[in-house]
Structure formats: structure tokens, C-alpha cells
Amino acid sequence: MALPKTSCAQRGARTTVTTVSQFFQPPLYWQQFEDLAHGMLGEAYSIPDAQQYGRTGQAQNGVDVFGRSRKYGWIGIQCKRLSDLDKDGNPYPGGPITRKFFRDAATEALAFQPSLSIWILATTARRDTKVQGWVNQLNDEWASSNRDLRYRRAIVWSWDECIAYLNSFPELQRWYYKDVIQVRGTADLDKMILQTIALAFSRPAFEVPLLCESPAEFLQALSDTQRAVRTGELLDRESRHVIRKSVGGWRDLGDREARDGLDFVDKRLRQLRSKLEQGRKDKKIREVDGFLDFTDSVLARELEDLRGECVNALNGVLSRWNLPTV
Structure with a gap:
């Protein structure tokens, strides 16, 4: 398929034509994203000796x-990074792009040598027309500059x-699944x-305790x-952009025991939301100084128990898979 004009074709990146377009699992960890960027740069611009630069995640x-x-x-x-760190102290990849971040990052890149x-x-966030507008504006500014900036171009690679x-690039595709995110079967997904x-x-x-949360x-x-x-x-709390995406939700799990466990979690979350909303309507839950306040101690206990059941059920599934619990 042809790449969007606002990205690769804008500066002549190499593409091939395919007849089938499919979704790909975004990288979950920093090193995976950096490896993918390395592979894409090599393929898109025919740079077989592309290099990763600096320390991992920085x-x-x-x-x-x-x-x-x-x-x-x-x-x-x-490669766009989140502020949250994984168990190895590296940032999670992706996240939404703000205008300030984009401008600051572009300015910082001016100091890179060679020029x-x-x-x-690059980000694992979806394509955003606002971001493309900022890119076009910056490129116009650079093009009208009397300095060497007029020969420079900025591009944003969204997950799209x-x-x-x-x-x-079929070879890039096979390499990404096999060696980068290491998907070899249903269990990996x-x-x-x-x-x-x-x-x-x-x-x-x-x-945190419920009393520390706002309704x-x-x-x-x-x-x-x-x-x-x-x-x-998974959405970013402030921007509402998707910052992380897997190949599906609990219904797409191949492991039946894990699927049953997450079905239980989903139902408890639904109960938790329903009881919270009803409690606010019945004025058993109110907002005092910006935080939750309960006039019904029994309801408060029920909500805490439901929340605990969600976490415990999830941790049970994660433990069976030898994954870190929450």
C-alpha cells in the first residue's frame, strides 16, 4: 500500500505495494519500539547501517x-516515550504528542551532529491532524529561514x-513479529x-483509599x-488518546482460564461503576472538598470489596502467567 503523503512520501521514503493491509500489535516496551524504528529507517530510506544512538530509553x-x-x-x-517506567527502569513507548513537546524535541534535535x-x-499513538498541522507549520518556518534550517524537514510517524x-515490507514484518515483539503463537498474544x-x-x-479519589x-x-x-x-488520562493497544481484550484471550478470570474482573468493574453511580444519585456518596465522601458506611465497604476483588482476580491470572502483579 502507498504510505500517507504527510509522512514517507513527503520526503521520498521507499515503499512497496501490497494488496492486504493488517493491524499490527504496537511494541509494549521501549527496546521493542527503538528496534522497530531502527528497522523502519533502514527499510524506508535504504540505510542498511542505521544505528541506535545514546543510552536505552534516553x-x-x-x-x-x-x-x-x-x-x-x-x-x-x-521515539516518543511515556514518563512511566517499566520494571527495568526504561520508559514505556508512545504516548500523545503536545505542541510544546513537539517544538521542544525539534529544537533539541538541531544540536545533533552530524546535522x-x-x-x-515516532509514536505508537494514532494519527492526529493537529500534530500534522504543527509539523507543516514548523516546516514552513524552516523553509523560510535564512539559515541551513531551510534544508531541513520534520516528519511524524504515528502508529498508522x-x-x-x-x-x-514483508521482511520487516516477519522480523518485527519474530525477533522484536517475539510473537510465535497464541500464548505470546x-x-x-x-x-x-x-x-x-x-x-x-x-x-489509594477511595476517600482520596474525586468522584x-x-x-x-x-x-x-x-x-x-x-x-x-489504554487511554491517556488527560489527552484521551490511545497510548497503548494490544491485539484485543479479554474475550480475545486464547487461554480459557485467563479468559474466565478476566470475565470475572469485567463483571466486578461493571458492578463497581453501577454502585458508585447509584450511590451518587441516592446521595449516599457526595463530593466534599473535591474528594469522595460516604454517608453510608456499608456502601463504602461494598465498593472497597469490589475493587479488591477486581485486583485480586487479575493478580491471580497474572501470577499463573508468571507476570508481575499490580
Whole structure:
């Protein structure tokens, strides 16, 4: 398939034509994303000796991967990272792009040596027209500059562009699944779904006492968590963009025991949301100084128990899979 004009075709990245387009599991961990960016740069711009730059998970001068194209000169990629860290202390990949982040990252990349002709910001977030507008604006500013900036271009690779590359290059596709995210069967896909759901539970709504939560934020957290359990999509709390996506939700799990366990979690989340909403209608739950306050201690205990059942059931599934609990 042809790549979007706003990305690869904009600066002549190489593509091939395929007849079938399929979805690909985004990388769950930083090293996977950096490896994929390395592979895409090599394929798209015919740079067999592209290199990863700096320490893992820490862009230096706005660049994680770079290489030299015969046609376009030096090209650098920064892989968007979240502030949350995994068990190894590395950031999770992806996340939404704000205008400030984009401008700051582009400015930082100006210090990279050798000087770049193309700077690419890659993210596992979906394509965003606002972001493309910022890219076009920056490129216009650079083009009208009297400095060497007029020869530089910025590009954003969303996960949509990454999917297009994976669909365009069969060897890249096979390498990504086999060696990067290491999907060799149903069990690997199940593991990815469970890891995404576990990350969705790693939030204050399931960690701090209920009295420390505001009603609106707690309800939103429950809704977002239930969405992750059912669809495998995890939303950023503030931007509402998808920041992590697995191949599906609990119904897509191949392991029946895990599927039954997550079915139980989904039902308890639904009960928790329902009781919370009804309690607010009945004025048994109110907001005092921005936090939850209960006039019915029995209801408060029921909500705490339901929340605990969700976490315990999830941890039971994670333990059977030898995955970190929440």
C-alpha cells in the first residue's frame, strides 16, 4: 500500500505495494519500539547501517536512531516515550504528542551532529491532524529561514505510518513479529493482552483509599480500565488518546482460564461503576472538598470489596502467567 503523503512520501521514503493491509500489535516496551524504528529507517530510506544512538530509553539531542541516506543525507528518529517506567527502569513507548513537546524535541534535535536533513518523531499513538498541522507549520518556518534550517524537514510517524511500513515490507514484518515483539503463537498474544490490562490497573483508582479519589476522576478511571479490559486499548488520562493497544481484550484471550478470570474482573468493574453511580444519585456518596465522601458506611465497604476483588482476580491470572502483579 502507498504510505500517507504527510509522512514517507513527503520526503521520498521507499515503499512497496501490497494488496492486504493488517493491524499490527504496537511494541509494549521501549527496546521493542527503538528496534522497530531502527528497522523502519533502514527499510524506508535504504540505510542498511542505521544505528541506535545514546543510552536505552534516553534520547540524546532529540535522536534515538540515525543513519545516512545516499539521497537525503542524515536522518534521525526520536521515539516518543511515556514518563512511566517499566520494571527495568526504561520508559514505556508512545504516548500523545503536545505542541510544546513537539517544538521542544525539534529544537533539541538541531544540536545533533552530524546535522540532520530529516528529523522524524515516532509514536505508537494514532494519527492526529493537529500534530500534522504543527509539523507543516514548523516546516514552513524552516523553509523560510535564512539559515541551513531551510534544508531541513520534520516528519511524524504515528502508529498508522508504522503499520503502513510493516504492510509494505514483508521482511520487516516477519522480523518485527519474530525477533522484536517475539510473537510465535497464541500464548505470546495472550501475554500482551494481559500486560496491557495490568498496566491499566496501575493507577491511583486501584491503589489509594477511595476517600482520596474525586468522584469524576474515579468514574473516569473505572471507565478507562473497563475499556482496556474489553478492547485492549489504554487511554491517556488527560489527552484521551490511545497510548497503548494490544491485539484485543479479554474475550480475545486464547487461554480459557485467563479468559474466565478476566470475565470475572469485567463483571466486578461493571458492578463497581453501577454502585458508585447509584450511590451518587441516592446521595449516599457526595463530593466534599473535591474528594469522595460516604454517608453510608456499608456502601463504602461494598465498593472497597469490589475493587479488591477486581485486583485480586487479575493478580491471580497474572501470577499463573508468571507476570508481575499490580
